Amino acid sequence: ESIEFRRRTDLLFGLMDQYLKNDVFSIQKSIVDHVEYTVARSRFRFDDFEAYQATAHSARDRLLESWNDTQQFFKDRNPKRVYYFSMEFLMGRSLLNSLSNLGIKDQYAQALKQLGFDLEVLAEQEIDAALGNGGLGRLAACFLDSFATLDLPAWGYGLRYQYGLFRQNIKDGFQLEQPDFWLNFGNPWEVERVHVSYSVKFYGRVDEEMRNGRSVHKWIPGEMVEAVAYDNPIPGYHTSNTINLRLWAAKPSGGFDMEAFNTGDYVNAILNKQKAEAISSILYPDDRSYQGKELRLKQQYFFVSASLQDIVRRYKDSHSNFEEFSNKVALHLNDTHPAIAVAELMRMLIDEEWLEWKEAWNIVTRVFSLTNHTIISESFEKWPVELMESLLPRHLQIIYEINRVFLEEAKKKVGSDFGRLARLSIVEEGSVKTIRMGNLAIVACHSINAVSQMHANYIKSTLLKDFCSIWPHKFQSKTNGVTQRRWLAFGNPALGDVITKWLGTEAWIKDLDIVAGLRQHASNPQLHAEWNQARYQNKMRLAQHIYNISGIRVSVDAMFDAQVKRIHEYKRQFLNLLSIIHRYDCIKNMAADERKRVVPRVCIFGGKAPPGYEFAKKIVKLVHAIGEKVNNDPEVGDLLKVIFIPDYNVSVAELIIPACDLSQHISTPGSEASGTGNMKFAMNGCLILGTLDGSNIEIRDEIGQENMFTFGVVVDDVPRLRTEHRNFQPPREFQRVLGMIRDGIFGFKDYFNALCDAVDGETGDYYLLGRDFLAYLEAQASVDTAFVDKEKWTEMSILSTAGSGKFSSDRAIREYAEQIWRVEPCKRPV
Ligand code: CR6
Numbered sequence: 001e002s003i004e005f006r007r008r009t010d011l012l013f014g015l016m017d018q019y020l021k022n023d024v025f026s027i028q029k030s031i032v033d034h035v036e037y038t039v040a041r042s043r044f045r046f047d048d049f050e051a052y053q054a055t056a057h058s059a060r061d062r063l064l065e066s067w068n069d070t071q072q073f074f075k076d077r078n079p080k081r082v083y084y085f086s087m088e089f090l091m092g093r094s095l096l097n098s099l100s101n102l103g104i105k106d107q108y109a110q111a112l113k114q115l116g117f118d119l120e121v122l123a124e125q126e127i128d129a130a131l132g133n134g135g136l137g138r139l140a141a142c143f144l145d146s147f148a149t150l151d152l153p154a155w156g157y158g159l160r161y162q163y164g165l166f167r168q169n170i171k172d173g174f175q176l177e178q179p180d181f182w183l184n185f186g187n188p189w190e191v192e193r194v195h196v197s198y199s200v201k202f203y204g205r206v207d208e209e210m211r212n213g214r215s216v217h218k219w220i221p222g223e224m225v226e227a228v229a230y231d232n233p234i235p236g237y238h239t240s241n242t243i244n245l246r247l248w249a250a251k252p253s254g255g256f257d258m259e260a261f262n263t264g265d266y267v268n269a270i271l272n273k274q275k276a277e278a279i280s281s282i283l284y285p286d287d288r289s290y291q292g293k294e295l296r297l298k299q300q301y302f303f304v305s306a307s308l309q310d311i312v313r314r315y316k317d318s319h320s321n322f323e324e325f326s327n328k329v330a331l332h333l334n335d336t337h338p339a340i341a342v343a344e345l346m347r348m349l350i351d352e353e354w355l356e357w358k359e360a361w362n363i364v365t366r367v368f369s370l371t372n373h374t375i376i377s378e379s380f381e382k383w384p385v386e387l388m389e390s391l392l393p394r395h396l397q398i399i400y401e402i403n404r405v406f407l408e409e410a411k412k413k414v415g416s417d418f419g420r421l422a423r424l425s426i427v428e429e430g431s432v433k434t435i436r437m438g439n440l441a442i443v444a445c446h447s448i449n450a451v452s453q454m455h456a457n458y459i460k461s462t463l464l465k466d467f468c469s470i471w472p473h474k475f476q477s478k479t480n481g482v483t484q485r486r487w488l489a490f491g492n493p494a495l496g497d498v499i500t501k502w503l504g505t506e507a508w509i510k511d512l513d514i515v516a517g518l519r520q521h522a523s524n525p526q527l528h529a530e531w532n533q534a535r536y537q538n539k540m541r542l543a544q545h546i547y548n549i550s551g552i553r554v555s556v557d558a559m560f561d562a563q564v565k566r567i568h569e570y571k572r573q574f575l576n577l578l579s580i581i582h583r584y585d586c587i588k589n590m591a592a593d594e595r596k597r598v599v600p601r602v603c604i605f606g607g608k609a610p611p612g613y614e615f616a617k618k619i620v621k622l623v624h625a626i627g628e629k630v631n632n633d634p635e636v637g638d639l640l641k642v643i644f645i646p647d648y649n650v651s652v653a654e655l656i657i658p659a660c661d662l663s664q665h666i667s668t669p670g671s672e673a674s675g676t677g678n679m680k681f682a683m684n685g686c687l688i689l690g691t692l693d694g695s696n697i698e699i700r701d702e703i704g705q706e707n708m709f710t711f712g713v714v715v716d717d718v719p720r721l722r723t724e725h726r727n728f729q730p731p732r733e734f735q736r737v738l739g740m741i742r743d744g745i746f747g748f749k750d751y752f753n754a755l756c757d758a759v760d761g762e763t764g765d766y767y768l769l770g771r772d773f774l775a776y777l778e779a780q781a782s783v784d785t786a787f788v789d790k791e792k793w794t795e796m797s798i799l800s801t802a803g804s805g806k807f808s809s810d811r812a813i814r815e816y817a818e819q820i821w822r823v824e825p826c827k828r829p830v
Contacts (some may be wrong), residue, residue: 020061028184034054040632052123056094056188058214059102063102064105068419084144084334085331085341090129090130128182132165136373137675139482150236152813157310159247159283160247175609201305206220231245232247239828240827248308250302252276286612292383329343329367345367345368377704383435385433386432406443423466424439453477481813482807515805552641584629665677665694668713689780702805709783733768
């Protein structure tokens with residue numbers, strides 16, 4: 001046998017033709033082979049899409065080599081690993097990002113060129129992986145990029161949704177939602193691991209029995225579903241590390257429920273099994289409010305249970321007991337969505353690994369940490385006890401016990417302040433008794449972080465006040481960040497080249513603080529010329545896209561002013577629209593020679609409205625209605641254009657962000673936890689018009705008040721202003737523009753009343769649009785003045801980029817790694 005083994009090993013070594021080669025010829029060969037053997041087309045005839053598929057597979061081969069070696073290296077070294085649990089990963093496209101991170105983009109471009117294809121054109125064939133709603137999911141994706149680039153031993157865990165976030169179609173100016181069949185044409189970036197699968201249990205009952213003097217709980221499930229792993233390799237930049245994002249898909253469980261097949265109801269038995277697949281079928285399309293749907297809790301438990309089984313299995317491969325668990329494992333909850341993990345790990349340790357309660361709790365409280373992404377309490381998920389009892393009966397028992405022990409401890413700190421204890425309790429009493437997942441997570445996690453300094457201060461004095469008073473040490477702030485690789489280096493190569501040239505190094509792609517070096521050249525006319533040339537190219541590209549989708553020609557000399565993000569009342573797209581109407585009204589009432597002084601603007605909107613959110617949907621329609629009127633008014637011409645870019649997603653953002661002069665982040669203070677779009681724009685030399693909310697404040701501190709436009713009420717005044725709305729008389733200008741909407745100047749006369757009522761009706765303008773309107777108009781006027789002074793504007797633009805070093809996700813992840821997870825880089829040697 002050992003001779004046989006030797007012979008096989010020798011054979012395998014001989015077959016190990018070293019690594020795939022990255023010269024142009026080898027790349028061409030691998031692409032053409034994939035055309036023939038993977039895509040199954042003739043190597044003499046294949047179209048752009050097939051060429052994309054073959055190219056993607058060829059890139060994947062290279063990713064897998066690095067992935068395999070990295071995983072093996074982690075296994076050998078066995079460092080402490082961090083596992084990032086998230087219901088959302090908004091990845092976007094992979095081709096250019098992978099090739100660029102692997103450092104082989106130029107070779108691929110050349111290889112394809114000789115074959116008669118353009119890499120950039122092929123890249124457009126890729127469908128975005130849109131497994132997220134907005135900021136939270138995109139943050140998770142940026143974090144993966146930083147994990148890999150910083151050589152951290154990290155894994156992402158989530159769900160492989162069959163349908164990503166809905167596609168936004170526009171018909172007659174109204175949003176129509178369509179399913180996102182992103183997997184229909186296959187997904188070359190994932191590897192299905194049929195052998196990596198776990199059973200996940202639901203429903204049923206819990207039996208209790210005595211064994212060796214100890215009471216033992218046995219969960220007899222009523223349903224079982226298989227979780228099958230799909231691995232997505234995530235390459236780092238200029239490193240040989242490639243990490244893993246493991247997403248779970250639900251498949252019917254074989255072997256279980258065989259009885260059903262004896263009942264004679266064969267067809268229904270099969271249909272029931274299909275229901276299993278529904279668990280990983282859709283992404284819930286809202287990131288701020290929880291809907292209380294059973295399927296959502298099923299999704300959460302499904303991915304958490306499979307992930308924890310996977311992690312415990314990996315740990316047990318090299319350990320015989322749990323003493324080292326918290327030294328080897330850090331588990332991070334991306335918001336409270338995966339918070340059921342706390343109860344699940346307790347259950348596994350107690351019921352399956354036979355640990356005592358105290359031991360298990362000791363482990364749980366050392367491994368878990370949490371990021372909170374919200375300011376509003378409504379988005380803290382709560383599950384009716386009744387639902388929990390039926391779906392996860394054993395977990396409910398465990399949660400009750402955690403709560404009992406916790407409240408006893410809390411009593412020692414707060415005495416018999418029953419109001420406070422009731423607020424701290426994991427269980428909310430009321431007409432419907434519920435489990436507060438936020439409280440469960442806070443009780444179990446050793447660290448809870450906010451996503452900006454302002455967010456931290458704010459929630460410590462509101463949402464988390466009671467917890468903060470008993471455990472102040474648990475709460476901290478980690479300002480969000482974005483990856484400068486996707487968002488600047490690869491997404492805006494024209495500007496990236498200028499930055500590299502003037503800094504004399506490419507090192508900023510891995511260490512963004514270096515861009516501060518641009519400051520010393522900020523007034524250099526040569527840099528100005530190159531800077532504007534790069535930005536001009538990007539504007540041309542966007543103008544072309546706008547023409548393609550709308551038939552509208554916009555002038556690239558106009559200011560491109562964007563507000564692109566999900567549509568929500570608190571983000572105040574309506575405020576922007578009201579100021580556009582005001583601008584239109586002013587232009588109309590001007591004499592011809594006065595019009596010459598107007599600064600031409602292209603106002604760009606993009607964003608999806610949550611499907612059930614009427615207010616947001618009306619905003620989409622209003623943008624179109626205003627555009628219809630303004631864009632076709634010959635008196636206005638190039639002075640004002642209003643454009644809606646449909647189906648905003650990661651790849652559309654990559655087109656818009658490098659091309660804008662101004663970007664608006666104008667939420668009511670105290671409502672945007674952080675914001676990350678602002679960071680992407682600032683990095684790309686786009687000026688920010690913003691309120692003092694979320695990370696705008698830190699951006700201002702970094703790039704300087706004088707290089708940004710801020711306005712409006714401050715957060716501390718917001719609660720008072722809200723209560724005083726009855727005494728507040730909105731300014732004349734505000735009432736005039738609302739009147740124009742109500743009068744039907746933009747058509748659809750009564751349709752927009754609900755929007756107007758929300759800001760001037762009895763309900764009292766909760767988001768304070770009337771309060772901020774004049775200040776906003778003033779800020780807009782200073783934007784115009786600044787734009788006319790080209791030199792000044794360019795300098796501000798350069799200083800924006802120069803001041804954005806802090807907003808790299810590398811900085812954020814380094815802070816998390818050092819201060820929360822205590823994990824260290826584990827770099828695979830080349
Ligand atoms: N909607 C916050 O609202 C923040 C991101 C990422 C959000 C936003 O301000 O930048 O998270 N919150 O931290 C949630 O999704 C709950 C978001 O994207």
